[in-house]
Amino acid sequence: MNTSRNPFVRFPGVLFATFLFVIVWLIWQSTKVSIDANPMTLLESDRRHLETYERISEFLNDDTALVISIESDQIFTPAGFDHIRNVSNALTGQDGLVDVKSLTHSYKPVRKGFSFSMVPFVPAGELSEEQIASIRDFSITHPLVRxxxxxxxxxxxxxxxxxxxxxxxxxxxQAFKSETENLLKPFDTPDFRVKVIALPFIAQELSSAFVHDLYYVLPTTGLCILIAVALTFRSLSCLLLLLMSEVILTSALPGVLRMAGFTLTPYNILLLPLLASINLTLLTHQLTALRRTDPDLGLDERFSSMLDTVFWPSLFAAITTAIGLGSLAVCEVSQVRNFGLAGTVGIGTIFVWSFGPGLSLLKLGCRVLPSAVLPKSVHRSRPTSFYGSLGQAAANCRWVTFALAAIIFIPALFAVNRLNIDIRAIFFLSPESHSRQMAEMIDSRMGGINVVQMDFKTDKPNGINQLDFLNKLQDVQEYAEGKGKFSSTYSYASLMAMMNSIWVGDDSGQLTLPTSTLTLNIFVLALKAFEYPFLQALSDEKQQTANLVLRTTDIPSTEFVALLESIEDKATAIMPETVSVSAQAGLHTVLKADRDIVDAQLGSLCITAVTMFAIMTLLWRSFRLGILALATGLGPVAVLALVGAIFQVPLNSVTVMVGALALGIGIDDAVHLITHWLHTKRNGSTENEALVMALEAKGPAILCTSFILVSFSLSLLWMSFPPVTHFGWLSAVAYASALGAALWALPSLLGSKKKP
Structure with a gap:
């Protein structure tokens, strides 16, 4: 007689065959999935670099910019100029080119009577040594060239x-990247080292690196999982059943995410092996419970008994994990939010599969391979297994749990304020990345990659073209330069001073403002007539707001903010009340980036903790048990806080996800263990007897699933994407801590010193 009410158990063949069409369609959808390595997602959580990029994009009318560096000791030689000119000329032959700016393809203003004209920066033809020396001195000293x-x-x-x-x-x-690399290859010589950087190239670099890394990650993960499952079940039949179910679900998951509107990125691609590992944990609990059923019963009755043991704990465990992932949706950083939402969809898919078509597959497999559900008699002969002895030892040494809790939780409260929330987009790329190496070169040798703008808004149009205003703006700029922290400073005042030097023929390099309003107006008209780029960059169209642009190397955000605040305070003190001074754009973006990450971590943890506590209290109808489960679940999070503070792991848009994820998965073990303990206790067993039986029933599955998750996390150390490697070893620490909490801390609080 079939006692199960689950239709996938009662009619496995018909329902699995029916759903097989859906599964095949989802797998076909998976073949259409590609990795979207849009580099703008890297900049979203680093507001400083994002603001820099947006300002440059606005200046370039949102055209695609490609930056080529040429490094040589012969830059300022006839051979060097020829080389630069040849590279620039070669670029002009590319499709879609708008403009090329280089030493040989740029112009500068010179005085011509009572007006200006534009002449080549490096004149064509043969140049004397004096001319070359003059060009070099001008290039390395002039603030708008250096x-x-x-x-x-x-x-x-x-x-x-x-x-x-x-x-x-x-x-x-890829076509654009290959075309450009082939074009530049002849010019990359030992004397002239050529490098190139562009956002489209970073996208291809990330995509290629991920595909390459997966060739190492997937086999490593698979091997570790095979070892874990083999040691747990010691059955080839069980291994085959697990692998069949795992392969089908893993093949269909990308298609599910695609149909749900998600794309795979360097951030959420972690979900695929993570969800596959979570699916294995659920399958492990099912098979473990199935093998512990009475072998004298029929297969239908054994499946029914297994479902009575596993279904509700698995449902609530899936809910808690989904809450942990879904809580990330409160973050304003889109990749974190999408990771959480896609993860929630994935958890729902796993649960539906495991207690739907996957259950039919499992039953059909057990019919073909009946040895898969044979119990291990060796364990039945033991009066108390290793897990039961461990639980009793934990109950007898409860003081160890309280001591460890004090050692972990108290320092963790202080460690939270020491977490590294200084986000740098450049650290999202591998140290071996060509793009990162060039960005670091620009940062260290070309004045830095951080650019922030301070706005000085006057009370009327054309208000910035007043000598008194320009003198005060120049005073602010000189104060900023005096700080010694800025590699370069640019302002509307320095642009006018540059024009004045050209007008009066001053080659000393000392920029001084004109003393005549008439002369100043001539400069403004000339710059507008030539559509000089720096005029657009350093003032608005109405000439009502002037800009002071400050450039630094990639310094920590706290130092960066303090520096900007000091400049803003000085500017406010110097400028008259009719001029409003604001660096809030720069300050706001930096502070918001840090605040978004902290808010995401705290918000997701709070939502996860409160919701999980409410669900567990409802499940067990016990406030005490809800507190115990939550406390043991928070242990791994406290360990993460300590490890993150000690090793200063960047809390970026990838690593920020570990906390809520660890809490959600950590509580899964507590749900399975406490539910079994409570069920056994209600059937008449003492606390310690119930604890021993719960650990004997759930201990092997908990150990196996923890090993699977840790293996998955450690396999991420192969990845060349630094945030992913940080995610990997942090989550491994969290899962290992959760294992200790499940097999020691929780039993010590559930049992008593009295032996069963």
């Missing part, structure tokens, strides 16, 4: 090319 086109030591020059070109797909980006 660190923009030429490094301060004169050994690196940058070529900037802008394009209007369709780069919306991976194939188009």
């Amino acid at each position: 660190n923009i086109m030429v490094s301060h030591d004169g050994k690196i020059t940058l070529i900037t090319a802008t394009y209007k070109r369709d780069l919306s797909t991976s194939d188009l980006r």
Whole structure:
């Protein structure tokens, strides 16, 4: 007689065959999935670099910018100029090119009578040594050339090319990358070292690196999982059943996420092996419970008994894990939010599969391979297993749990304020990445990659073209330069001072403002007529707001904010009341980036903890048990806080997800263990007897699933994406801590010193 009410157990063949069409369709959808390595997602959580990029994009009319560096000791030689000119000319032949700016393809204003004209920065033809020396001195000293086109030591020059070109797909980006690399390859010589960086190239670099890394990660994860399952069940039949179910679900999961509207990125691609590991944990609990049923019963009755033991704990465990992932949706950083939402969809899919078509597959497999559900008689002969002895030892030494709790939780409260929330997009790339190496070169040798703008808004249009205002703006700029922290400063005042030096023929390098309003107006008209780029960058169209642009190397956010605040305070004191001074754009973006990450961690943990406590209290109808489960679940989170503070692991948009995830998965073990303990206790067993039986029933599955999750996490150390490797070893620490909490801390609180 079939006692199960689950239709997938009662009619496994018909229902699995029916759902097989859906599964095949989802697997077909999975083949259409690709990795979206849009580098803008890297910048979203690093507001400083994002603001820098947005300002440059606005200046370039949102064209695609490609930056080429040429490093050589011969930059300022005839051979060097020829080399730069040849590279620039070669770029002009590319499709979609808008403009090329380089030493040989740029112009500068010179006085011509009572007006200005634009002449080549490097004149064509043969140049004398004096001319070359003059060009070099001008390039490494002039504030609008140094660190923009030429490094301060004169050994690196940058070529900037802008394009209007369709780069919306991976194939188009790869074609553009290959075309550019082939074009530049002949110019990369031992004497002239050529490098290139562009956001489309970073996208291809990330995508290629992930595909390469997966060849190492997947086999490593698979091998570790095989070892864990083999040691737990010691049955080839069980291994085959698990692998069949795992392969089908893992193949269909990308299709499920695609149909739900999610795309795979370097952030949420972690979900695939993570969800596959979670699916294995659920299968392990099912098979373990199935093998512990009475072998004298029929297969239908054994499945029914297994479902009575596993279904409700698995349902609430899935809910708690989904809550942990779903709580990440409160974060304003889109990749964190999407990770949480996609993870919630994945957990729901796993549960539906495990107690739906997957259950039918499991029953059909048990019919074909009946040895898969044979109990291990060796364990039945033991009066008390290792797990039971461990639980009794934990109950007898409860003081160890309280001592460890004090050692972990109290320092963790202080460690929270020491977490590293200084987000740097550059650290999202591997140290071996060509893009990162060039970005670091620009940061260290070309004046830095942080750019922030301070706005000085006057009370009327054309208000910035007043000598008194410009003198005060120049005072603020000189104060900023005096700080010694800025590699470069640019302002509307320094632009006018540059024009004045050209007007009066001052080659000393000392920039001084004009003393005549008429002369100042001539400068403004000339710059507007030539559509000089710096005029657009340093003032608005109405000439009512002037800008002071400050550039630094990649310094910590706290130091960066303090520096900006000091400049803003000084500017406010210098400027008249009719001029409003604001660096809030720069300050706001930096502080918001840090606050978003902290809020995401605290918000997700609070939501997860409160919701889980309410669900567990409802499940067990016990406030005490809800507190015990939550306390043991928070232990791994406290360990994470300590480890993160000690090793200063960046709390970025990837690692921020570990806390809520660890809490959700950590409580899963508590749900299975306490539910079994409570059920046994209500059937007449004492606390310690129930504890021993619960550990004997759930201990092997908990150990196996923990090993699976730790193996998955450690396999991520193969990845070349630094945040993913941080995620890997942090989550491994969390899962190992959760295992200790489940097999020691929780039993010590459930049992008593009195032996059964």
